[in-house]
Amino acid sequence: MAKKWDKVLSWNFTEPNVKWFEGAKLNITENCLDRHVETQPDKIAIIWESNDVNVASEHITYKQLHERVCIMANVLKKHGAKKGDRICIYMPMIPQLTIAVLACARIGAIHSVVFAGFSANSLVDRITDATCNIVITSDGINRGGKQIPAKKVVDEALQNCPSVTKVLVANCCNLETQMTAGRDYWLHDEIASITDVNCPAEMMDAEDMLFILYTSGSTGKPKGVVHTCAGYMVYVAYTFANVFKCGNSDVFWCTADIGWVTGHSYIVYGPLLQGATTLMFEGVPTHPDAGRFWAVIDKHKVNQFYTAPTAIRSLMAFGDEWIKPYNLSSLKVIGSVGEPINEEAWNWYHKNIGKEKCPIVDTWWQTETGGIMITSLPGIHPQRAAHAGFPIPGIQPVLLDGAGQELQGNDVEGYLCVKFPWPSILRTTYGDHERCRQTYFSNYKDYYFTGDGARRDEHGLYRIIGRVDDVINVSGHRIGTAEVENAINESEYVIESAVVGYPHDIKGQGIYAFVICKNIDSNHDHIRTDVQETASRIIGKLARPDKIQIVSGLPKTRSGKIMRRILRKVAEGDTTNLGDTTTLLDPSVVEEIIKGAV
Numbered sequence: 001m002a003k004k005w006d007k008v009l010s011w012n013f014t015e016p017n018v019k020w021f022e023g024a025k026l027n028i029t030e031n032c033l034d035r036h037v038e039t040q041p042d043k044i045a046i047i048w049e050s051n052d053v054n055v056a057s058e059h060i061t062y063k064q065l066h067e068r069v070c071i072m073a074n075v076l077k078k079h080g081a082k083k084g085d086r087i088c089i090y091m092p093m094i095p096q097l098t099i100a101v102l103a104c105a106r107i108g109a110i111h112s113v114v115f116a117g118f119s120a121n122s123l124v125d126r127i128t129d130a131t132c133n134i135v136i137t138s139d140g141i142n143r144g145g146k147q148i149p150a151k152k153v154v155d156e157a158l159q160n161c162p163s164v165t166k167v168l169v170a171n172c173c174n175l176e177t178q179m180t181a182g183r184d185y186w187l188h189d190e191i192a193s194i195t196d197v198n199c200p201a202e203m204m205d206a207e208d209m210l211f212i213l214y215t216s217g218s219t220g221k222p223k224g225v226v227h228t229c230a231g232y233m234v235y236v237a238y239t240f241a242n243v244f245k246c247g248n249s250d251v252f253w254c255t256a257d258i259g260w261v262t263g264h265s266y267i268v269y270g271p272l273l274q275g276a277t278t279l280m281f282e283g284v285p286t287h288p289d290a291g292r293f294w295a296v297i298d299k300h301k302v303n304q305f306y307t308a309p310t311a312i313r314s315l316m317a318f319g320d321e322w323i324k325p326y327n328l329s330s331l332k333v334i335g336s337v338g339e340p341i342n343e344e345a346w347n348w349y350h351k352n353i354g355k356e357k358c359p360i361v362d363t364w365w366q367t368e369t370g371g372i373m374i375t376s377l378p379g380i381h382p383q384r385a386a387h388a389g390f391p392i393p394g395i396q397p398v399l400l401d402g403a404g405q406e407l408q409g410n411d412v413e414g415y416l417c418v419k420f421p422w423p424s425i426l427r428t429t430y431g432d433h434e435r436c437r438q439t440y441f442s443n444y445k446d447y448y449f450t451g452d453g454a455r456r457d458e459h460g461l462y463r464i465i466g467r468v469d470d471v472i473n474v475s476g477h478r479i480g481t482a483e484v485e486n487a488i489n490e491s492e493y494v495i496e497s498a499v500v501g502y503p504h505d506i507k508g509q510g511i512y513a514f515v516i517c518k519n520i521d522s523n524h525d526h527i528r529t530d531v532q533e534t535a536s537r538i539i540g541k542l543a544r545p546d547k548i549q550i551v552s553g554l555p556k557t558r559s560g561k562i563m564r565r566i567l568r569k570v571a572e573g574d575t576t577n578l579g580d581t582t583t584l585l586d587p588s589v590v591e592e593i594i595k596g597a598v
């Protein structure tokens with residue numbers, strides 16, 4: 001830190017306006033890099049494990065990482081980047097991604113990482129919303145046995161992104177790649193052109209923006225969640241240290257993609273702020289086989305392992321023989337994040353991976369919270385399957401009833417809110433502060449509303465039940481139902497659609513789409529395929545409906561609102577009690593929908 005703060009906190013949840021550590025001057029990369037270069041230059045900062053088992057892993061020391069970040073920062077400067085610019089990063093899980101993120105922070109540019117599974121169209125929305133001027137990408141992406149083009153997607157997107165003037169391309173797959181002269185540059189050429197291996201860190205104010213990360217909500221348009229420099233840094237460093245108990249010679253592995261907040265906070269910033277060794281994995285859990293995670297844990301002697309319930313359930317389904325060849329004895333703490341973990345998966349994880357000796361940290365938090373908010377601390381708090389547990393010290397969660405009253409005592413269930421700011425609470429939604437107020441601070445006055453429902457058990461442990469808004473959580477990825485509807489309505493067959501989530505054994509929730517079609521005489525399989533392909537094309541593979549039911553009408557109220565409650569019941573396969581249907585315009589559609597359920 002270059003200058004200490006004058007004031008720790010000022011806040012109100014009405015506008016909202018939250019400021020932490022006002023007056024402080026800092027650059028987060030000095031705390032991630034320079035500080036450790038002084039005390040432990042040769043410690044491994046990043047272990048990179050390739051998608052391909054035959055490609056050697058990379059070990060990058062703090063000294064080397066510092067140098068590579070400085071060089072990358074100088075590449076960005078060479079291409080005109082400066083403090084406050086928004087830079088879009090669309091890359092696979094290769095070291096250049098972490099380096100690009102840190103290089104932006106180094107020069108005070110605001111990074112907006114977009115998960116590389118998103119489509120060109122999704123990329124256009126995000127680049128345009130933030131008016132990014134530079135895109136950092138790669139030729140392609142190695143994923144299991146496949147190679148997926150990334151630069152091609154960027155090229156398609158940039159036809160509709162006039163703000164972008166430069167594209168930096170990492171060579172990851174040796175794909176033949178089209179380069180537009182004057183706009184596109186190979187990263188390795190640019191790096192080779194830099195002679196200055198130092199780049200002074202740009203001094204930032206505590207409340208200057210650090211990054212934007214887009215996340216889905218109940219409307220069709222994703223929001224750019226904004227985090228600022230000092231508060232985010234403090235809270236992520238604090239939670240990383242206390243939740244994972246990562247010791248000085250430990251290896252920490254978070255399996256998320258850096259395109260999601262989990263990767264930002266617990267692959268990049270948290271571990272590096274604490275001078276830890278963070279493992280970065282390019283591949284997927286099932287390549288070359290369903291033992292890959294366990295092989296990587298043994299290979300690199302991983303001590304803390306942090307993954308998602310979807311991955312746990314899917315590997316559990318492959319059977320225990322995939323674990324047998326590995327001893328997993330290095331593990332000390334194992335974690336879960338992204339969605340509720342069911343009891344069966346929790347028990348399997350505890351027994352087979354943690355060998356009944358590793359505490360499980362079931363961490364509840366959100367893109368908007370920046371860091372972990374609720375989890376039982378290992379070795380301190382009691383453990384209970386499928387319960388995230390206690391709030392992190394300093395966090396004040398509450399459960400509200402429908403009238404906005406705080407539920408007192410234990411053994412209660414309600415809407416999960418937080419009543420006091422923490423350092424990494426979102427500050428705004430980019431370019432639209434009113435939307436931030438509306439979404440998070442207007443449902444319940446003077447509370448931050450999470451969008452989740454939760455239960456506090458008889459001992460005070462929290463159990464997160466799930467979203468109470470129109471957001472579905474597919475494999476731990478948030479998708480708005482409205483977003484999917486808008487996309488599939490683009491199919492040439494679709495007139496109107498309604499999308500809901502339903503319980504899915506592996507993914508937690510699956511996507512169920514009810515569609516009214518223009519030409520129901522067409523082959524229904526053909527229509528379904530087209531609907532799926534349209535969703536993939538417009539949003540990305542993660543938005544592809546698992547089930548599609550062709551219907552002649554949707555259950556609407558007289559005011560034209562779709563009664564999603566009914567559709568959810570049908571999708572769940574439980575139509576014994578549909579609740580009040582008297583306000584429906586045409587109750588007969590319900591019968592048809594129940595009969596045609598898929």
Ligand code: 7RM
Binds near residue numbers: 337363464
């Ligand atoms: C970190 C992340 C946030 C939403 C959140 C919840 C759900 C996350 C848990 C969980 C039950 C958990 N950010 N969620 N963690 N539900 N138990 N431990 O996932 O912005 O992408 O999603 O995810 O519904 O509101 S996120």
